Amino acid sequence: MISAGNPEAPVLVRREWCKGCGICIAMCPKKVLESAPDGKALVARPDDCIKCETCEIMCPDFAIRVVAKKAAAPDQGREAVRGGR
């Protein structure tokens, strides 16, 4: 169970990649996301997340990761990018 304030938030937003298009906010069936004052996505109601991954799949900027059992966290993922210049 993930509760409010849990550091293991179910949805992570990479703010530096987010362009604030609002698609994730509109597509989330549980209205977990909101627009921050700068227009970027904000996880407002983490408790309501059902991990459907719609936000992650619909994000045009690769800025959202839903932390599900099998998915890697964005930070781990970023470290995994290597080589192949």
Next chain:
Amino acid sequence: MARSIDEYLRARFMPHIWCPGCGHGIILNALLRAIARLDLPNDKVCVVSGIGCASRAPGYLDFNTLHTTHGRAIAFATGIKLANPDLHVIVVTGDGDGAAIGGNHLIHAARRNMGVTTIMFNNSIYGMTSGQYSPLTPSGRLATTAPYGNVERNFDMCELVKASGANYVARATVAHARQLSTYIERAITTSGFAFVEAVGNCPTYFGRRNKLGGPVEMVEALKKNSITAAAAAKLDPAEIRGKIIIGEFYRGDAPGYIELYDGVIERAKEAAGK
């Protein structure tokens, strides 16, 4: 999913070049998730593109990547596939790149059943050059070169590629991203030529000029205006005019060029030995 899509991104170049809300990112996301589900090693994938917004995709991908000349990606990809058939060669192209200047290469690769997967990022417009009409701009729509409305008719790319002989032909929109990713996965596993048209949204040029709203409105409109191939089959043409028909239009197993040419090599060696 065996891998994370982060393993396939050259994260140091992010955020990408595309405008806020551009559907191209959703299509690329669907492509990477398909590759991840297939558990393909980075070294075994080659992504080739031409020129245009969609064609900027390879730079962000940690594969063997090639950003070529306008419209020619499939022809470059053909050479790569022939020289190294072990590579999964994927072409990303736009509606201008792939249906206009590169249209001939597309139909001939389909005719040959060349072992290349082509994903057409269809945003109905030339985005990189700021909004001219493309062969996939719907009739009547406005563009910077169609200020009085587009009088040209648009191609049905899936019908075209199917008629040309591809082994796999499908269409989905960015509003159907899961379905789109599934189609791309099937396309990659198809031997022979595979084609997926991904209908997206260009909020900056197509959307703004045609007063279609922002990214959210455009994605919602794609969902609302789509109809499955199965449902479309039961309606008469007037009822489906202006709709986007989504689904798989063809799945075949005709032998691909690569395997047929293996036969040529065998026969040639035999002839030389005589």
Next chain:
Amino acid sequence: MAGKCDTRARLLQGNESCAEAALLAGVRFFAGYPITPSSEIAEILSERLPQLGGKFIQMEDEIASMAAVVGASLAGMKAMTATSGPGFSLKQENLGFASFTEVPCVIVNVQRTGPSTGLPTSPGQGDLMQARWGTHGDHPVVALYPSSVSETFDLTVKAVNIAERLRVPVVLLMDEVVAHMRERVIVPCEDEIEIAWRPRPTVPPEDYLPYEAGPNGVPAMADFGTGYRWHITGLYHDTTGFPTSAPAKVDQLVRRLCGKITNHKRDITFTWDEHMDDAKVAVVACGIVARSARRAVRLAREKGIAAGVFQPKTIWPFPHEQVAEIAARVDRIVVPEMNMGQLVGEVQCAARGKCEVIGYSRVDGEPITPEEILAVLSEV
């Protein structure tokens, strides 16, 4: 090639000589589009390449065949295409891409009389400048120009080797007459000729900088699919291969690309001459015209005219230094050519007014005869 090889004399057609030499030099990929007078090269390679495990494909057009050649080369095969004037025009776009992205390849242009469809089965030498400047922008390119079937064999091997060593497109300019002529060729064995390959990376993938120049200005090239995941783009790029528009890096790249040719000019310049030691009048000619010039010079010598002949086999980069040296010691240079005067301009540029330079053009689709050149040599 399996089995014992014997160096042997063969009667070959020019196009056949080109195809056989390409195979010997290691070409294993050909993509092309039918066009007279080059089609025999495609026909022969469609038969011969699969025998050696290579690949042949007839593409939908000339543009596509040039693209496929670049793709195959990137995936590790020595690759070639062949065409003629109209097709050479279409190939320019992706020839420029190959030049800019440093992908080794050979483009054979069996010239015919142009412009446009022109005279499809008649010789012409109107593509000299197109071979150098056909694609847009400053770019490196090498062009070799044989005058006989035997030279075609030799220069085809050299074209493949230069393309590989310098990672540059090499154009083999041929004359229709040479392409369709049959002559004796001493075909060497594989171990009797030098066969070059592109420089390969010696560092692990994580340290690989695909456009970092090696000691000779040529970067190491990894084949697609071998663990070196690099990016290739027709945009200006830095040593990593990724796009840049930083003025210093843009400047550095174009200068290095052009420098690859100028810095290796001595290694890639091939010429032939006869009777030049005491010549007072020199004939500078290339391709089939050099053959007529050779005969004309011998006839002139019989008449007591101190004539000599100089044939640039490497047409680009043009051997300015040699021509300048000739200009300094002769009274006149005569430049017969089957166009309205493309070579003569280059010769004038090299001669820098040190001697008189006279052009002679024949543009009726017929080769220039020795007698025509002799007549020019006899005029004083």
